[in-house]
Amino acid sequence: MLRTHTCGELRPEHIGQTVTLCGWVQRTRDKGGILWVDLRDRYGITQLALEEGVETAEVREQARQLGREFVICVTGPVVERHSQNDKMPTGGIEIRVEKLDVLNPAKLPPFLIEDDTDGGDDLRMKYRYLDLRRNPVRQNLMLRHRVAQATRRFLDGQEFIEVETPVLIKSTPEGARDFVVPSRMNPGEFYALPQSPQTFKQLLMVSGFDRYFQIVKCFRDEDLRADRQPEFTQIDCEMSFVEQEDILSTFEGLVQYLFREVKNLEIGTLPRMTYADAMRFYGNDKPDTRFEMKFVELNDIAKGHNFPVFEAAELVVGICATGAASYTRKQLDELTEYVKRPQIGATGLVYARVEADGNVKSSVDKFYDQDALQQWKAAFNAQPGDLLLVLAGPADKTRKALSELRLEMGQRLGLRDKNSFSALWVVDFPLLEYLEEEGRYFAMHHPFTSPKPEDMALLDNPDTIGQARANAYDMVINGVEVGGGSIRIHDRAVQARMFSLLGFSDEEAKAQFGFLLDAFEYGAPPHGGIAFGFDRLCSLFGGADSIRDFIAFPKNNSGRDVMIDSPSQISGAQLKELSIKTDVAAGK
């Protein structure tokens, strides 16, 4: 190695040794007749000192020429630091520089390579390799490495085998939009990139692999929302001879292990909540359970008081914001505006304060006397100082709006601490959902999910199909769905039935998934699995809202990598070899 030590490892016990360090110039300053240089590498920062009369004039002149981010190699003795710095691991020492080589000079970076940078998003994406030098971003990727290593260690210890499944697979009509790859050797035909290795992991179960996992790239050609990437990574897992409970306990174990290893935290047993309860009490299938503030339905006590909004509403439902009775009129107006935003869509907000004396003051006192409001208070089990917030309207829409309001109040009341974690399982999802615009049922999880055996009969009656529940489950942490899975169908007839419910003709099912239907006839074991969103899991561990800075080279919202300028045009010769033409003259 060009160096004897890294910039993070020298301590007072090294004093007197002559060492060679390599790294980047973080900053230089000339103070008190001494030229100081902070030398940085991945492992830390070490201070170099060049003093007049101690270091040679030549070396001092070289040091004077150094700019930010120059790559240098220095040799000299480790000495006691002029002014000790307890905050730095290397703060007890510094290096006297006997020899200095510039390994590579650097132009002035377009933004500061500091924890807090002055670079905007676009500039940081274009010079991603410089942004990755910043401590917070590098820490994120190191965290990601540790989570991946710990995941593999745990699963390997549980006899899971990592098997690589193919990236060049086949386009299927169900699910999100596929990225496709024209085949040169099979003109007119295309591979697709996997949205998940779902069918392959099921085939591995048919093969008897028993416990499979893979940390694997998946691809979806969707319009990118703020925090979605066209390529993303899953921890993909499958087990044989299991029931739902076995999957839940195994992967509860994984997540407990990751929290222990990576965050040094015990998260304990994960509670289970049915989908029905999640919707009823949180209006959301991924409730943030770091705080309570459960929904309370008020139809029984709110109706019959001639308040037209409530009278006309399918559902009257509210939350109790502990200690928020002191909210000012202005704050309450803000909340009202918040729920009336088009993306939330409530028509208005009713509120009621529980005052110090126990009386309740509401925005609808005209319709509700104190007795009535005391009923509200009792329904919420509210205490003096609490604020009740109530919405009314169509049931689904109102729950959804109240869920947003609940999260907003949780945020405002400081109940959503990024360093506290609340994990749970949401279970018993519906098997199918009817999409009006498509005029047919869609699989809520995916077409390979098993109905609950006790709900199979519901599928026979068109009126009850939508009520059938699946052996499907999501792991939710802090309101984020970090993983989801299901027990799969392993019976050919049930799988064929499912395809038919989803509107596939027999021919379509056979053309798309014939290999899977065939496989089920050659001895398929009962099996099930789960997939975790790895990028999301890492950002959660890192206490961040966005996954982008947990991905080394992310794409922007147009699917572009602005650093390498991709996608790009390809040559006419390439197109010809692939037997394709583009419809458009390329334009960026």
Add this chain to the structure above:
Amino acid sequence: MLRTHTCGELRPEHIGQTVTLCGWVQRTRDKGGILWVDLRDRYGITQLALEEGVETAEVREQARQLGREFVICVTGPVVERHSQNDKMPTGGIEIRVEKLDVLNPAKLPPFLIEDDTDGGDDLRMKYRYLDLRRNPVRQNLMLRHRVAQATRRFLDGQEFIEVETPVLIKSTPEGARDFVVPSRMNPGEFYALPQSPQTFKQLLMVSGFDRYFQIVKCFRDEDLRADRQPEFTQIDCEMSFVEQEDILSTFEGLVQYLFREVKNLEIGTLPRMTYADAMRFYGNDKPDTRFEMKFVELNDIAKGHNFPVFEAAELVVGICATGAASYTRKQLDELTEYVKRPQIGATGLVYARVEADGNVKSSVDKFYDQDALQQWKAAFNAQPGDLLLVLAGPADKTRKALSELRLEMGQRLGLRDKNSFSALWVVDFPLLEYLEEEGRYFAMHHPFTSPKPEDMALLDNPDTIGQARANAYDMVINGVEVGGGSIRIHDRAVQARMFSLLGFSDEEAKAQFGFLLDAFEYGAPPHGGIAFGFDRLCSLFGGADSIRDFIAFPKNNSGRDVMIDSPSQISGAQLKELSIKTDVAAGK
């Protein structure tokens, strides 16, 4: 779990316990009034016994209906086995069956699920999920898992960080043919799938990551030879602040570790051989060093004897096959035919036997008297019983042909044992090679490889460009190139120079690799790396010639996955969304 134990874990100490096992019916037989069932899972095979008068008539009738590969679940006590079988880990026990559930019946598999199957390649590919049930194939994938886990363990222990690089990148003109992916959001533009993460890992070095690795899928759209796959896996690594020696010793350490962990073998220090010596002594830049049989050049002693073939030849060169003097005329004719095959291309073979009395008998006795032949014998340091095999012709072609003959002789003499391993480094590769058909130089490794500093001046003279050597190296094991890498260029001017030598205009270099050239201006450290062919490494550890059975779902030589029938046509709507058209009506 549906089971209490696996089919591989029960031992005599479990006798008396009641257990539940799940698995596949390997075979059934009715013998001596007892119905025997071999139950198989990933972990092993356990024998079930159903005896008249012991098991109920109902359970025995169920067992009688079982076919091969039925998936069943059985419960019963563990008992001492009727006839102990020392060869099976579970050979001390069997299960009396009190309860038998068929979890899934199975059609008769299209080929035998046995170590030696009767299924042809095509059938096994179509029903890959059944082929994967066979012990040898499953063992290969479990070996692959172990090699991957051990690789990560070793590199993590050496402070390497695994970073995922993007799969959707940019098409570049250098190297093999790219697979491309039309971008829906950027009409007329395409992503490419990476042939390797080369530029990204270099950017990670520029970012200061210092030690990177990744076990990563790579893609090349090449015409598939017997043992090549369009998608393959690399162990991709890069380090900063290193010289060649640091890379060699680090990854020598990795491979020693893998042999120790996976094969329980010490392979010791890897010798270094220059490319020049490899070509001179083995005619091959990946010599199989499990056996010596080095080339001996005979120009000095073979010429001047009026043998027209040798007189006209640029090179006369041979090998000494120890103990092969007893080869019959027929065997020697076979060898002559072998070297005259078009793909080998020698015009003939001269041989000479060293007889028991030390005399040499050759096929060219007409031109060489015993004195002359004794000179040959001395040149080879040959002993009685040895066979000398000599080729002559143009130097490069003759060396290549002799290399093939050497390997063939090694095979025939049993010197290429799959369970013995000989590893070495081949170093000092030429930087560039001139391809006549293209009329320009190409990078022998890739365009980012650093010339040896002492050879830089050779690049200034058109006559000596081809002589410049690179800081490039391959790891070769048993004649297979398992890994290769180089010290990279980290200086913008040198990199620009290299692009120019490769025939890029400034504009082309900038358009394709501008981001890398830019990055070199912002403080790029000296760095280098290596990539191992992971599929190949696994097949080597597994003692196999082909990589195919070390890949869970390989493609055939036309790039097709015959199991899922991919690639396939996609819908007109998909094409339209992607703004592309196909030139041809699809046809398989």
